[in-house]
Amino acid sequence: MRLSARNNIHATVTAINQGEAIANVVLDAGGTRLVASITVEAVRELGLAEGSAVVAVIKASDVIVGVPD
Amino acid sequence: MRLSARNNIHATVTAINQGEAIANVVLDAGGTRLVASITVEAVRELGLAEGSAVVAVIKASDVIVGVPD
Amino acid sequence: MRLSARNNIHATVTAINQGEAIANVVLDAGGTRLVASITVEAVRELGLAEGSAVVAVIKASDVIVGVPD
Amino acid sequence: MRLSARNNIHATVTAINQGEAIANVVLDAGGTRLVASITVEAVRELGLAEGSAVVAVIKASDVIVGVPD
Amino acid sequence: MRLSARNNIHATVTAINQGEAIANVVLDAGGTRLVASITVEAVRELGLAEGSAVVAVIKASDVIVGVPD
Amino acid sequence: MRLSARNNIHATVTAINQGEAIANVVLDAGGTRLVASITVEAVRELGLAEGSAVVAVIKASDVIVGVPD
Numbered sequence: 001m002r003l004s005a006r007n008n009i010h011a012t013v014t015a016i017n018q019g020e021a022i023a024n025v026v027l028d029a030g031g032t033r034l035v036a037s038i039t040v041e042a043v044r045e046l047g048l049a050e051g052s053a054v055v056a057v058i059k060a061s062d063v064i065v066g067v068p069d
Numbered sequence: 070m071r072l073s074a075r076n077n078i079h080a081t082v083t084a085i086n087q088g089e090a091i092a093n094v095v096l097d098a099g100g101t102r103l104v105a106s107i108t109v110e111a112v113r114e115l116g117l118a119e120g121s122a123v124v125a126v127i128k129a130s131d132v133i134v135g136v137p138d
Numbered sequence: 139m140r141l142s143a144r145n146n147i148h149a150t151v152t153a154i155n156q157g158e159a160i161a162n163v164v165l166d167a168g169g170t171r172l173v174a175s176i177t178v179e180a181v182r183e184l185g186l187a188e189g190s191a192v193v194a195v196i197k198a199s200d201v202i203v204g205v206p207d
Numbered sequence: 208m209r210l211s212a213r214n215n216i217h218a219t220v221t222a223i224n225q226g227e228a229i230a231n232v233v234l235d236a237g238g239t240r241l242v243a244s245i246t247v248e249a250v251r252e253l254g255l256a257e258g259s260a261v262v263a264v265i266k267a268s269d270v271i272v273g274v275p276d
Numbered sequence: 277m278r279l280s281a282r283n284n285i286h287a288t289v290t291a292i293n294q295g296e297a298i299a300n301v302v303l304d305a306g307g308t309r310l311v312a313s314i315t316v317e318a319v320r321e322l323g324l325a326e327g328s329a330v331v332a333v334i335k336a337s338d339v340i341v342g343v344p345d
Numbered sequence: 346m347r348l349s350a351r352n353n354i355h356a357t358v359t360a361i362n363q364g365e366a367i368a369n370v371v372l373d374a375g376g377t378r379l380v381a382s383i384t385v386e387a388v389r390e391l392g393l394a395e396g397s398a399v400v401a402v403i404k405a406s407d408v409i410v411g412v413p414d
Binding site: 001002003004005019020021022039040041057059061 | 224225226227228229230231242244268269271272273274275276
């Protein structure tokens with residue numbers, strides 16, 4: 001499926017901090033640390049584990065731009 | 070200001086496609102193309118232009134994880 | 139690509155109201171009207187037009203629950 | 208209260224998977240499965256339970272459009 | 277309709293900057309300036325204009341916490 | 346860092362309801378109750394506690410406008 005989401009960042013899962021409902025999936029994208037908070041159901045269905053090759057998908061409207069002082 | 074947002078990606082502005090209310094700011098993050106849809110007011114206030122060094126800030130709850138087939 | 143996003147609603151494009159940066163894509167999902175605000179770049183790249191068969195993809199953290207009075 | 212949110216999908220609660228902070232509320236919308244991740248406080252205040260008639264409310268800017276391959 | 281959204285801020289519309297697809301609605305909430313980017317369709321349907329009494333509704337998962345340096 | 350996010354609301358932390366992955370941080374903004382769902386990692390890194398002075402940062406595209414009946 002092709003997606004309207006404009007941001008697709010290739011990454012590897014480095015850790016999964018799992019609660020009852022939500023898991024924080026920590027990713028490494030070429031040296032940049034990313035975190036995705038997703039449902040535990042999705043972690044299980046996608047079979048995510050340390051080392052999984054994934055894509056971080058982010059809608060353009062969810063990206064804030066910051067300018068360092 | 071330190072932020073709870075877990076994703077902070079250093080990038081450079083490569084293009085700005087501006088409408089009346091919203092602008093799509095295209096970024097290059099070490100070879101990965103990113104797009105941020107923000108208000109035109111923010112573009113003006115931050116003084117964004119091609120070549121600006123910025124940080125793409127994204128909340129962990131806005132990151133979807135995809136697994137290639 | 140399989141996605142962590144928990145909401146995938148099959149729909150048909152019924153109208154596209156396009157601005158300079160953002161387009162509102164109106165969908166019909168079995169009688170329910172949906173609207174997606176996406177970049178005009180995505181509309182073009184996906185080749186969206188009236189009648190296109192699409193999937194509305196929504197992250198679980200973006201769904202508010204309302205209870206009618 | 209009338210809302211600017213463009214997506215209002217009538218549904219029934221089929222399950223609630225509750226953590227300490229967040230609950231994943233599973234909905235059935237005429238045969239389509241939906242999931243909403245909301246605070247446990249909201250579940251309690253709204254009195255949500257299996258069988259509750261609800262509306263899934265989603266902002267247009269949170270809807271990604273996918274096109275099947 | 278009662279909502280799971282945890283943030284409901286009473287405000288008054290002070291300006292509307294309208295594009296083709298999206299409008300930025302500027303609000304005053306007891307001296308705090310807020311901006312909501314919504315569809316032009318919603319502006320029209322809700323009959324928003326300068327002086328309208330509204331509520332800014334925000335899901336808890338969309339709130340970032342910042343700590344001033 | 347200056348941010349494109351248009352909504353910055355000064356507030357004080359009044360409670361933190363912490364799960365394994367996500368914490369709901371309750372804020373008081375001049376008498377208005379706000380809630381931010383953020384990662385527990387962010388709570389720890391920012392050193393948030395009751396009484397902390399913070400800013401609730403919200404992107405304009407995440408604000409829904411409601412009109413009371």
